[in-house]
Amino acid sequence: MRVFSDILESLRIAVSAIWANKARGVLTTLGIVIGIVAVTTTMTAFNGMQSAFRQSAAAVGADVVYVSRMPWIIMGNWWEFRNRPNLNMDEAEALREAFEGQAIVNPTMDTRQDLKYRSEVMEGVTVIGTTEKLPIVTSRLPETGRFLMTYDVSYKKNVVVIGTTVAEGLFGTTSPINKEMNIGPAKFRVIGVMEKQGGNTFGGPDFDRQVFIPISTYVKAFGGRHFGDVDIAVKAPSPEAVEDLEYEVIGEMRKIRKLRPAEENDFSINKLDSLMGAFNSVVGVVLLVGLLVTSIALFVGGIGVMNIMFVSVTERTREIGIRKAIGARRHSILLQFLLESAIICLIGGLIGIGFATLVTIGINASGMMPASISPGILATSVVIAMVVGVFAGFVPAWKGARLDPIEALRYE
Numbered sequence: 001m002r003v004f005s006d007i008l009e010s011l012r013i014a015v016s017a018i019w020a021n022k023a024r025g026v027l028t029t030l031g032i033v034i035g036i037v038a039v040t041t042t043m044t045a046f047n048g049m050q051s052a053f054r055q056s057a058a059a060v061g062a063d064v065v066y067v068s069r070m071p072w073i074i075m076g077n078w079w080e081f082r083n084r085p086n087l088n089m090d091e092a093e094a095l096r097e098a099f100e101g102q103a104i105v106n107p108t109m110d111t112r113q114d115l116k117y118r119s120e121v122m123e124g125v126t127v128i129g130t131t132e133k134l135p136i137v138t139s140r141l142p143e144t145g146r147f148l149m150t151y152d153v154s155y156k157k158n159v160v161v162i163g164t165t166v167a168e169g170l171f172g173t174t175s176p177i178n179k180e181m182n183i184g185p186a187k188f189r190v191i192g193v194m195e196k197q198g199g200n201t202f203g204g205p206d207f208d209r210q211v212f213i214p215i216s217t218y219v220k221a222f223g224g225r226h227f228g229d230v231d232i233a234v235k236a237p238s239p240e241a242v243e244d245l246e247y248e249v250i251g252e253m254r255k256i257r258k259l260r261p262a263e264e265n266d267f268s269i270n271k272l273d274s275l276m277g278a279f280n281s282v283v284g285v286v287l288l289v290g291l292l293v294t295s296i297a298l299f300v301g302g303i304g305v306m307n308i309m310f311v312s313v314t315e316r317t318r319e320i321g322i323r324k325a326i327g328a329r330r331h332s333i334l335l336q337f338l339l340e341s342a343i344i345c346l347i348g349g350l351i352g353i354g355f356a357t358l359v360t361i362g363i364n365a366s367g368m369m370p371a372s373i374s375p376g377i378l379a380t381s382v383v384i385a386m387v388v389g390v391f392a393g394f395v396p397a398w399k400g401a402r403l404d405p406i407e408a409l410r411y412e
Contacts, residue, residue, distance in 0.1 A: 015343065021312075028308045029348030031301025032385060036352025037359065038294035040373075040381045044360045046287045047377060048370035053279055060272045063239040064137055065246050067095070067232040067253060071268040073278045084266045086229040089219065091256050095232055098252045103245060104235040106133040109218055115211070116182040117170040125166060126210045127183055129218025137233045140207075145177045145192030153214040158221075160188040164196045165208035186221045188213060242271065298384070301348070302392040309341050309396035317403060324405035334401040341393020342386050349385025353378055 060066075070081045092107035099105050109129040115122045132148045135141050142161055152159050160183065167176050176190040197207035213221075236245040246269055253267055313320075320333055356373070363371040 024308065025344055025347075028305055028344055029351065031304040032298070032345050032348030032388065033301075033352040033355065035294070035298030035301040035388075036349045036381055036385055037356045038297045039291065039384060040353060040356035040377060041359050041363075041371075042287070042290040042294050043377045043380065044356065044371045044373045045363070045369060046283065046290070047374055048360075048364075048372035049283060050280075051372050052370040053283075054276075060275065061138055061233075061235065062272050063236045063242055064272070065234045065236065065242060065249050066270040067234065067249060068268050068270055069229055072270045072275055081268070087232060087267060088230055089215075091253075092230050092232050094256045095234070095249070095252055098256075099234060099248075103237065104133055104136055106131055106137045106233045106235070107215060107230050108134070108233065109215060109222075109230050111218075111222055113184040113222075115166065115170060117176075117179065120170045122166060122169045122209075126205065127218070127222075128210055128212050129215035129222075130212055131215055134212065137235045140197065141195055142192035143195040144175070145190070147192055148212065148214055153216050156216040156220050157214060158186060158188045158217055159191045159213065161192040161194060161212040162190055163194050163206075163208040163210045165206065166211055167193045183211065183213070184221065246271070298388060302345075302388045305341055305344060305389065305392040306396060308344075309337060309393050310399070312340070313337060313396045313400040316400075318409060320400050320403050321405045321407070321409035324403070325409065330401040333403075334397045337397030337400050338390055338393050341397070342389035345385045345389030345392065346382070349382055352385070353381050356381070 067087065069084050069086055074081060089107065092105070096105040096107075107130070111127050112124045113127045115125050130148070131153050132150050135147050141147070143164070145161070147161055148159065151157070160181070162170075162176060170176070170181060171179065176193060179190050180187050181190060182188070194208070194210075194212075234245060234249050236242045250265065250269060254265065257266060259266065323333065360371045360373050363369060
């Protein structure tokens with residue numbers, strides 16, 4: 001009870017001291033406000049980038065193994081990968097037969113072509129040749145119309161499913177379903193519009209600026225059955241089976257390519273976790289550097305609070321002497337000034353969080369980059385502000401707690 005009573009008394013005195021010097025308190029919090037705004041905004045930007053990347057990467061699928069000529073993240077000699085032979089449709093078909101009834105195999109090919117509808121033109125749009133299995137592999141579905149069917153692939157139909165950006169760019173507010181458009185020199189009938197995905201995060205693909213046609217039609221229109229570069233997606237029965245599936249895919253691909261035991265793989269296996277690992281490594285370093293830079297503002301703010309607390313201790317030397325003379329202990333004086341410093345920083349932190357929230361809203365509204373604030377970030381900012389307050393106030397509080405009561409009473 002005595003400890004609780006001391007805390008309440010120290011808190012009351014600290015609040016009274018801050019209230020008595022409101023102008024000084026407000027000016028003191030400015031450094032903390034700026035520091036907390038900088039730190040909180042950095043964390044919200046990182047959180048937003050992470051969320052946006054996860055959302056974009058969700059289309060890859062956590063239970064899918066991708067076979068490609070090149071790795072998604074190139075860490076070694078680029079020329080070594082560049083000289084590998086392309087994967088072709090015959091190899092994709094052989095892999096499909098090997099995993100018949102065990103896993104879903106979906107080949108894709110892509111290129112860039114200009115799209116045209118009447119007088120509207122979109123340049124350099126990604127055209128993906130695929131099969132009816134793509135929605136199963138990636139969980140991407142059409143918002144209106146339908147996706148490709150087995151019939152479309154088998155009979156090389158000139159049909160296309162377009163992304164929302166393409167739909168808006170070529171057709172505006174008009175429904176594109178059953179309209180004819182040009183992909184390069186060939187005419188295609190629009191049968192569906194994909195759900196809005198977003199994307200283009202950190203230079204990644206813009207999923208809404210893509211169109212999908214049957215892979216058989218792709219080969220007919222743009223060539224590449226035997227020489228084109230095919231990416232093969234193999235979907236596992238469950239996320240837990242991905243690791244075993246990876247080894248099986250490697251074994252089958254080595255058989256298909258007739259590689260000897262001593263020969264290295266001339267293809268790459270890509271998965272979502274490798275992409276996420278590379279992203280977290282890079283962005284983690286960026287976050288660390290950002291926090292170190294923004295922490296300078298917080299450090300300067302803490303120095304300002306420390307200086308003001310030294311002034312406060314000096315001004316109230318006689319008060320400290322009186323309190324000690326009537327029985328106040330060192331820890332009570334120490335606690336009083338620590339609480340005063342922590343409260344000043346807490347107020348600055350809360351104001352800083354308010355400004356950081358407005359900055360986050362502004363960033364999202366401008367579309368410059370994704371930013372997302374969360375309860376965890378808010379709690380972290382509050383804790384940082386209070387920790388800065390405690391550290392900034394400790395030395396002045398310790399100085400006040402160690403004053404000799406007789407010398408303090410003589411202070412004028």
